[in-house]
Amino acid sequence: MVDRAEAPAPLIRQPGIGALLLSWLRSPGVLNATPVLIFFLIGFVGPLVIVLAFSFTPERTFDLGAGFTTENYEHIFTESYYISFIWSFALAGLTVLCNLMIGYPIAYGLSKLFGRWAAPVMLVLVIPLFVSENVRLFGWYLFLIKGGGILAGGLKTAFGIDTGTLLYEPGTILMGMIYVYLPFTLFPIVLGLSMVPRDQVEASRDLGASRFQIFREVELPIAMPGILIGALLTFVLAVGAISEAKLLGGQNTPVIAQDIQHEFTYAQNWPLGSAISVLAIVVTGFLVVLVMRRLDLDRLLGRR
């Protein structure tokens, strides 16, 4: 009898890293994903690499081989670009907050209360998206402008009330951003709230939970992934907003996108424009990662 425990282990040759990589590359999953991966590299990673590379070239050069410098970043930190960053992030944060407060009740109605009216209400909310953002904002401009504007002119004609100017203030920009980005907050919240099981709400009510307790301990936690995605989407879009500040704000409030546009056009300073873009991406990315850590996509998609 041979003691099995003491039998010599069969010689199995362990594959090297190269072989493992080759086998991974030949796996059906990777092969099938290759076209998408190439498209992703060309369409998404490539431009980002170019922007990153330009941000380290000397100011006002148009040549990626012109040299390496960190001057553009030093310039941003020593000049007053922080003003644009503060305004952009503050306006984006306020837009998210306001849209959550406005969007949650509407989303609740759409997913729980409106019944057969939900579809028409949804349509009313979606239809403006078919019209260009600039056209919609110009509509607001005409509505709010002093003198012959629809609101000011109407109030003056009907009641003799002079509203004065309603444009060119940060509050007007915020109003425009709330209006433009509301659907981007709203629809993910609708998705989140539609995942709240009615049985669970009824069970908590039967067990004596108040309306506020149901909201805080049942609905909100279950709908949270949808709320976070809506907030995230809105925040990222709003940080890059430019039209609202240009048209409704009369460019009295500086925003990051405007600084970037200035550098790429009139200033002919691609490297500085690239550096501002990279910083904006990094700061936004950092905030997004913070939120994503709280987000469970599997749960949102109902996989567990």
Next chain:
Amino acid sequence: MNEDKLLKQMVKRDPVRGAAATRRQVLQGIGAGALALGAGGALAGRARAADELTMLTWDGYVDPRVLDGFTDQYDTGIKYELHTSDPDSVNKLRAGETAIWDIINLNNPWAREMMWPEGLIVELDRARFEPYFEAMLPMFHPPYKWAMSLDNEHLLGVCQRVDTFDFVVNTDVISAEMAKDEGWDLFNNPDMAGRYGILAYDNWNIMHICMAAGLHPFKMKSDDEVATFEEAARRLINGAKMVSDDFVAVNLAVINDEIDMYFGGGTYSISAARLDGLTNLYHVVPRSGPADGKGGINWIELSSVVNNPDLHPKAFDWMEYILQPDTSYAVATAGGFLLPVGQMSQPELLAKFTAEELDSFQWDEFDYRISHSVEYDVVPDYNRLYDIYTAARREKS
């Protein structure tokens, strides 16, 4: 001396020029790879069809009457892209889009001082095109400075739309004569703070701030003069009620009494509104100013042929086509912008305009405007002034 310095700067900017150092070669390799990844697909997608003439242009040449006329005469389609600014389009050519475009139409200094020295455009046959200049308004008689290379040897393009660009007042509030007399001091008057807007064409704003600060925009400034510019830039920007790069928005602000005048404006920004009956919008060129005694700035558009390795065979025909009287009229009235063209010396063309059209671009005082203006040129210390200007815009209080 300044021209030599400028030329050296331009040569340094040449993106095609090879690099000697290894590190640069590596960086170029990375750049080329990234470009191939990121932009290759896009550029391939933008490559023109063999039978289409391609054009980077201001709005004067995209009117259907202009485009269709060329297609009818030369059996050639046209693909175009409108500029967002002069430098933006020059940058496109610098970035390698000379392979895409056949024609570029820009304001006067770019061909002579940037595109020709950088090899981005090709010359025109002087024998073929100079007779057209002889038939134009006297200011264009050949050799016309802005159509020629710096050494006065090569013809770089043909001229058409021309006018001045300074400021606009509402004549219901401020009389045109008073505005001409006061000139840029109207904006320096503390009582006018909050009563004017700025049409934010940044490069023009810098020239106009120089004028308001009592400085010649096209001469190099001393440190003291730069400090004067900064003081004026901050004061003028802080005093503006609104800033917009959309002239419709600024005109609306005037019409609706938000503001009484705007900084940076001309017949380009008001002619369509004036044709609609809003003749109280009025373009003002000051009677005097700091630029050799003049306070106005005169721009001239120049169409040039791009140094495209695969140039469309009809590119030079386009240059002749746009100078025909019918085309000139279509260009002068294109897309609702009504502007004078250099060919208006020809009675056949002048007769095509109605009295209202001529009044829309204040044709009656065209000679006054030109004679009280200096020609648009490169601002020699533009980068330094632009940084001050953008800082003032960011820090606007």
